[in-house]
Amino acid sequence: MTLDSLTPPFEPGTVWLAGAGPGDPGLLTIHTVNGLRRADAIVYDALVDKRVLELANPSATLDYAGKRGGKPSPSQSNISDRLIALARDGKRVLRLKGGDPFVFGRGGEEALALTEAGVRFRIIPGVSSGLAGIAVHGIPATTRDTNHAVVLATGHAADGEILEWARLARTGAPIVLYMAVAKMPAIVEGLVAGGMAPETTAVAVHAATMADEQVVETVLKDLPRLAADGTIRSPAVVAIGAIADFREKIVSHLITNRTPTDA
Known part of the structure; x- marks a missing residue:
């Protein structure tokens, strides 16, 4: 058994809503690490440590979607639209959020948007920050x-x-x-x-x-x-x-x- 074999297939045209944990790459889950290695496009938040992004597939596109209080940032609808567009383009899309995507991470909103658009997705929990x-x-x-x-x-x-x-x-x-x-x-x-x-x-x-x-x-x-x-x-x-x-x-x-x- 290998660590890679523990993770389910990452199919083209799907999105993984994944948690990057509190920052330390050692606290990533195996699923998230393998998602980073397999993704064609990574849409990541402001609190994702740069060391985590260094684990990404070298050919993957990195798309910053950080939302920080008081600073210019993309709207939630724009981020959701971006995920949908990338998936419809046949990409393996990793939506990477600090902590856990379903704990104050707006993962629920993105899951609803993907569902309404007919895009299949997987939820990869993370260590809550x-x-x-x-x-x-x-x-x-x-x-x-x-x-x-x-x-x-x-x-x-x-x-x-x-x-x-x-x-x-x-x-x-x-x-x-x-x-x-x-x-x-x-x-x-x-x-x-x-x-x-x-x-x-x-x-x-x-x-x-x-x-x-x-x-x-x-x-x-x-x-x-x-x-x-x-x-x-x-x-x-x-x-x-x-x-x-x-x-x-x-x-x-x-x-x-x-x-x-x-x-």
């Missing part, structure tokens, strides 16, 4: 002693976001934030309004598993200030609550690539 980013720094999503549930939330909230954050706080579950740095004042205001203590432990991880990774240990009330002064930078995942406290129990023996800062 939010969960992996905190795990490598000693923060589990759940433990039997701290929590039986965890909230995964994006900072890209709709209208009435303060009220929504207050509702999440009332669940009592720890919260893991994705794409939240720019919205930190409203998020913290809502969480405190919902009853979360201002001194609740928070840990932010910037560029998890990548060369410029940074870990900031703080408390809930200080998150807006640290985001405003650049101590916490995008892209970052932020763990808030009992799971962040757990890190202190194991961090003395935890091997990581970066030394955390206490802010």
Whole structure:
């Protein structure tokens, strides 16, 4: 048995919606690695590490489709149209997203667009950036002693976001934030309004598993200030609550690539 034999056929005229994990190429799945090697066209996001793209088929076209807050970027409809056009041209199309395509990755929207266009596709899950980013720094999503549930939330909230954050706080579950740095004042205001203590432990991880990774240990009330002064930078995942406290129990023996800062 070879690693290549573990992956299903990548048929011409189909799309793979694949996750690239949090950044470190070592955290790619075998299916995604083989997809990179077989694809004729790779449509990739801003958070896909360049080392991942170095694994691509040398003859594949690389099509950047990154969406970054506050910067010019293609619309979701344009990206979906591009996937459809490439597949109809008979290409093996790899749609490569940071993390997992179905966890705040708009993979669901693209799956619907492909279905409506009659294009066959395969979903290749990836290691979620939010969960992996905190795990490598000693923060589990759940433990039997701290929590039986965890909230995964994006900072890209709709209208009435303060009220929504207050509702999440009332669940009592720890919260893991994705794409939240720019919205930190409203998020913290809502969480405190919902009853979360201002001194609740928070840990932010910037560029998890990548060369410029940074870990900031703080408390809930200080998150807006640290985001405003650049101590916490995008892209970052932020763990808030009992799971962040757990890190202190194991961090003395935890091997990581970066030394955390206490802010």
